[in-house]
Amino acid sequence: MPSSTRSGLQFRIDGGGAFTDAVARLPDGRLRSLRLLSDTPGRYRDAAIEGIGSGGCRERRLAHALRTHAKGGPMKAFTPTAVIGIGNEFRRDDGVGPAVVELLRDRAERRPLPPGTVLTLCDGDPGRLIGLWENTGLAIIVDACFLPSAQPGRTYRWDAAAGGALRPAAPGRHSTHGLGLAEAVRLGDTLGRSPGRLIVYAVEGTDRTLGVGLTSAVARAVPPLVRRIAADIEQHDDASEDDRAQGDPPGGTRRTGFGTRG
Missing domain, CATH: 3.30.160 (Double Stranded RNA Binding Domain)
Structure with a gap:
């Protein structure tokens, strides 16, 4: 890999x-x-x-x-906020991350996001994730999770300020060698390449067979999640404006813990 x-x-x-x-x-x-x-x-x-x-x-x-x-090495230019959708849109509910990013892009055409906001996709490879969130003030990750007794559409929120732990993915979830988001976070810390703040949204899915389109319960979870992420971005931008007014450097608060289900 x-x-x-x-x-x-x-x-x-x-x-x-x-x-x-x-x-x-x-x-x-x-x-x-x-x-x-x-x-x-x-x-x-x-x-x-x-x-x-x-x-x-x-x-x-x-x-x-x-x-x-x-x-x-040369420093990557500072990015205020990056929203990263993880997943495979050709495996049904595993495409919820890309679906959220697509709807955010559509929404941004009508209601622009703060300047410097980047909307992008990733397959979950740890190296590529680190490259996307490195030198970013706020990184928001959206991914699907598949639990043994799933409640499709239920959304979890993992935030730097709330405490807790991000569970490792099941083997093979993001790569053929079992490295997932939790491992990417630890690796980013090891290399000193974590974002200023990291928020993860995980949406429970039930179907990751080959095919396009989300199941109905997961599809219904996308619009409210997009609104919540837009609010996260606006709040971060407002806080960054306050920091700049006080002369603080960009980048926000370093990640210190984890979050809760939302």
Whole structure:
């Protein structure tokens, strides 16, 4: 699973068996690699994140190489707000993220969002997610979740200011190697590439078979969610205006915790 956190830097995570391999390719072509046991209770929670971010000597060298490039590479231009829709619109309810972004775009034609707001899509790959939310004042993620006893259309909100924990995705949810949004958040923290503030909306779905179009319950959840996200953006913009008036730098408040169901 190739990923990129900045132009010229790539990493690959290959897991799912007894071992997890992490390989980083630096802009000058050099490789940094390591192999960890995938399941080691009590030592680390996630082999992929441990491999890139911490652990023994070889792991520290890989993390150091990634961090050094993060500090030395060209800075991405600051983005006040980014709304990122995760999912596959060709797998029914898994397309709720793209559907929300599409409706936000339509709404913005009638009621423009604050200047600098970016609306974009992502397949959930951790490297691409980090690249999208890096140096962003507020990142809002919209994704589907599929629970054993789902109530289609029910929406959860995970916010920096509320406390709590973002649960890891089930294996294979966002990639063939089991890395998901929770892992991307931890990896962003490890690399120092988290947004100023992160809000996640997860909408319960029931159908992720091949096909286009949301199920009716999930489709009904999209318009109110769009209104709620627009309100989040406006509130963030108002707070940023207050910060600028007081001479504070852009970027908002660093992520310190997690949120609640809404």
